[in-house]
Amino acid sequence: MHTLDVALGDRSYPIHIGRGLLDDPSLILARLKSPRVAIVTNDRVGPLYLERLERGLQANGVRTAAVVLPDGEAYKDWQTLNLIFDALLTSRCERSTTLIALGGGVVGDMAGFAAATYQRGMPFIQVPTTLLSQVDSSVGGKTAINHPLGKNMIGAFYQPRLVIADTATLDTLPERELKAGVAEVIKYGLIRDLAFFEWLEANLERLLDRDPASLAYAIERSCRNKAEVVAADETERGERALLNLGHTFGHAIEAGLGYGEWLHGEAVAAGTIMAARLSCKLGWLDEAAFERAVALFRRAGLPVQGPALGAARYLDLMAHDKKVEDGRLRLVLLKGLGSSVVSDAATSEQIAATIEACCA
Amino acid sequence: MHTLDVALGDRSYPIHIGRGLLDDPSLILARLKSPRVAIVTNDRVGPLYLERLERGLQANGVRTAAVVLPDGEAYKDWQTLNLIFDALLTSRCERSTTLIALGGGVVGDMAGFAAATYQRGMPFIQVPTTLLSQVDSSVGGKTAINHPLGKNMIGAFYQPRLVIADTATLDTLPERELKAGVAEVIKYGLIRDLAFFEWLEANLERLLDRDPASLAYAIERSCRNKAEVVAADETERGERALLNLGHTFGHAIEAGLGYGEWLHGEAVAAGTIMAARLSCKLGWLDEAAFERAVALFRRAGLPVQGPALGAARYLDLMAHDKKVEDGRLRLVLLKGLGSSVVSDAATSEQIAATIEACCA
Known part of the structure; x- marks a missing residue:
């Protein structure tokens, strides 16, 4: 495992890169604010990795909730973002619950924007599963949704507390x-x-x-x-x-x-x-x-x-x-x-x- | 005119309180990043004060655009927020354009959230015109919209660059x-x-x-x-x-x-x-x-x-x-x-x- 740091003062965070990191819940456990997480993923990545991630956390006493979005840039919009808010509210996620993005750039951007704005900000972790999101979008805190008149027009700068790039997830990448x-x-x-x-x-x-x-x-x-x-x-x-x-x-x-x-x-x-x-x-x-x-x-x-x-x-x-x-x-x-x-x-x-x- | 300061380091800002401040564009001019503003108001406050505010700024070479929202807490939702984004995009407002909220708490909260998230953040000024917004909601950077399951559930902490409380606007307050x-x-x-x-x-x-x-x-x-x-x-x-x-x-x-x-x-x-x-x-x-x-x-x-x-x-x-x-x-x-x-x-x-x- 390689670890890099994004140096942003009291908002600094590590990027862990390595094969099989998804199976090591301790990386996530170390960064939780309370023993509750909500995982945002999509209907392509979810079936592959969601259960594994949830099981590892649950085995360590963490309560998990999951939101599975439709896959694709076409869904990076308000309607789909609202599915996250609905799920967070109906499962009574709190300001201290950590939101985990499990997926590619679209999932990360939307989950990040949801984390930036749910109750004015909740902790956030990126678990990117595509090459693009591992090398770029999961790092640096840019979050956004698209507007019909422009890409990423509505968003926020909001840093994650942790990025975990499990390179084994690229095995299944189209x-x-x-x-x-x-x-x-x-x-x-x-x-x-x-x-x-x-x-x-x-x-x-x-x-x-x-x-x-x-x-x-x-x-x-x-x-x-x-x-x-x-x-x-x-x-x-x-x-x-x-x-x-x-x-x-x-x-x-x-x-x-x-x-x-x-x-x-x-x-x-x-x-x-x-x-x-x-x-x-x-x-x-x-x-x-x-x-x-x-x-x-x-x-x-x-x-x-x-x-x-x-x-x-x-x-x-x-x-x-x-x-x-x-x-x-x-x-x-x-x-x-x-x-x-x-x-x-x-x-x-x-x-x-x-x-x-x-x-x- | 009384002036108080909200001490937040490099995001500190003044609150000006006094009668007739709406007629003094110099207060606003001093805080603009570029000679462009977009004014968000509602259909009750707009007819009373919008033209005066716009004229004062235009006379000083500032390009203005305006968005008039329906009035009331019932409209503090995503649909109405989107009217702001639509107007900002169609009038090609830039990241350096300043958003001005002219109205009560609902206008201030929504305009503030729009400013926090349009292109990931644009400068923002509060011109509160109700007692509630002058004493409370315009100060402190809480912005939000409501969700059917909870008030102010989606929002951001985003400080204005300036608050102008013209107490003369309370003359027309119901x-x-x-x-x-x-x-x-x-x-x-x-x-x-x-x-x-x-x-x-x-x-x-x-x-x-x-x-x-x-x-x-x-x-x-x-x-x-x-x-x-x-x-x-x-x-x-x-x-x-x-x-x-x-x-x-x-x-x-x-x-x-x-x-x-x-x-x-x-x-x-x-x-x-x-x-x-x-x-x-x-x-x-x-x-x-x-x-x-x-x-x-x-x-x-x-x-x-x-x-x-x-x-x-x-x-x-x-x-x-x-x-x-x-x-x-x-x-x-x-x-x-x-x-x-x-x-x-x-x-x-x-x-x-x-x-x-x-x-x-």
């Missing part, structure tokens, strides 16, 4: 989701860790083959990058925005096609290529570097072109982005591989031309 | 709402400020007659009490819970009758008498003190008996309260006038008997 997770892994290499990008160039197939050592390494290195950024800028006033490489374009893809059509990681992959292309246009990234990025996403089986929604529709959706300031779109762009900036240097015309060039 | 606000004023006297309680005994009629000096004094003294408590315990781990005297019983009344049937302050008045009666039963308050409390609420035209929902229904609704811990109900009780504690000393039987004795 191929497509594994690849989607790789998109966020590549992201860390591109924005701030050239050596990791090069490691991925050398080891991508091992990762896709789910070689345990490679997976563990990629997860740990991704989490370390994430933890460093979050510790330096918890509420995204600066550096943390770099973690959104490809996300402004990507969110437009997700909202434009309807949530759930493309997986988040797929949209981020295509969005990252758009950001890289725009970086080339501004003279900040050379063609060879751009091609290396494209090649790596291609090898991961990820889309390197966006859907043809039309540049106008993209721009319209992007105008709702959280990084818009004074009406100007601020995008994460690359200055060479492994280095990134948040910039409003690109004009609408340059952005539109980039979108047109990067859509199928 | 009589019933003025009295409801007095319930929270009396509360401060009961829980921690015997001298204020005695001032109220001497000056209540002046307050009900809206004598400007008496109103200004009562508001300032209430806010000072509130600011002290909030500064000492922002997220209600201890002392802050005392501000909820009468609220656990009161919330049961509000939820049990259907939100909006009784005003919040009316329910708090009846709930406070229940808490006082229970305090007598435990030997913590003598009969003479109890009668002084009852007499003051009576003079304010406030209910001193709850509706006859039946003790079982009360207890059921109270079991959802945020102060329940390990299944035990923790109530704010009086130890003499001007002194209070949070305690789980009362048994269910004692609570039930108290409810029966205090219902019409």
Whole structure:
């Protein structure tokens, strides 16, 4: 087991990474405020792991309740969030009850937002079961639901007390989701860790083959990058925005096609290529570097072109982005591989031309 | 103009109290992050004050948008909250846009929760226009919406950057709402400020007659009490819970009758008498003190008996309260006038008997 710390003063917490951690309830027991938990999961992950998690806790005297949500980004909305509140209230969960998210990014984001707002805040633990959530969304305290006009528009910064990434849960992860997770892994290499990008160039197939050592390494290195950024800028006033490489374009893809059509990681992959292309246009990234990025996403089986929604529709959706300031779109762009900036240097015309060039 | 400060480190903020402050946009201008605001109000307060507030800001180069909600506690729900999000998104409000709540407690609680969660948090200003919101709900950062199973069950601690209490807005406040606000004023006297309680005994009629000096004094003294408590315990781990005297019983009344049937302050008045009666039963308050409390609420035209929902229904609704811990109900009780504690000393039987004795 590897343990990293997210250093946030009195809200610091550990990330445990390892095979079979789901079978070790002591990790969770050590962080409970009272012997009561409510577990939020979905109808795909629940049948695989819920009983095991509940049994381990119950055997240690913890009262558990469970909420099983429908699976998918399309359900990351208020209606589904309300299923959590209904369950918490009908099973009389208290402010000291700990909410545990067992599942991927959607479950973690929704359960986290429920924990942030139920009785104005209850303790929260993340047990991510997808690559994407293990390397990215479970760490750092971003919680949210979607609004028809924009992804993650309603949410809160709310840190978990603990993250447990059991890499054995990736054994059951569908191929497509594994690849989607790789998109966020590549992201860390591109924005701030050239050596990791090069490691991925050398080891991508091992990762896709789910070689345990490679997976563990990629997860740990991704989490370390994430933890460093979050510790330096918890509420995204600066550096943390770099973690959104490809996300402004990507969110437009997700909202434009309807949530759930493309997986988040797929949209981020295509969005990252758009950001890289725009970086080339501004003279900040050379063609060879751009091609290396494209090649790596291609090898991961990820889309390197966006859907043809039309540049106008993209721009319209992007105008709702959280990084818009004074009406100007601020995008994460690359200055060479492994280095990134948040910039409003690109004009609408340059952005539109980039979108047109990067859509199928 | 009187100014008090809520001392919360880098989230400290001023409360300005005075007649005609709504006509002084400079107070707001000084606290904006960008020259954009969105004003949330309701269909009763909006027609009275919205245009004045907007005009003053626009004359100073601030772009304004407005959302007018239906009036009343019955609308403090997700559907109505969503009207705020829809308006913020369609008018493309940014993370740096400031949300201004113009209205009473319901508007303030909902707008505050919207500000806490829109794009994970935007700046927020309270302009309370009822006595209740000026003395209580606009200060301290509690925001929430109701759930059918419990009042204020979904919310966040989120501090405003500024509170402006224009006492001239109370000129148009309906009589019933003025009295409801007095319930929270009396509360401060009961829980921690015997001298204020005695001032109220001497000056209540002046307050009900809206004598400007008496109103200004009562508001300032209430806010000072509130600011002290909030500064000492922002997220209600201890002392802050005392501000909820009468609220656990009161919330049961509000939820049990259907939100909006009784005003919040009316329910708090009846709930406070229940808490006082229970305090007598435990030997913590003598009969003479109890009668002084009852007499003051009576003079304010406030209910001193709850509706006859039946003790079982009360207890059921109270079991959802945020102060329940390990299944035990923790109530704010009086130890003499001007002194209070949070305690789980009362048994269910004692609570039930108290409810029966205090219902019409």
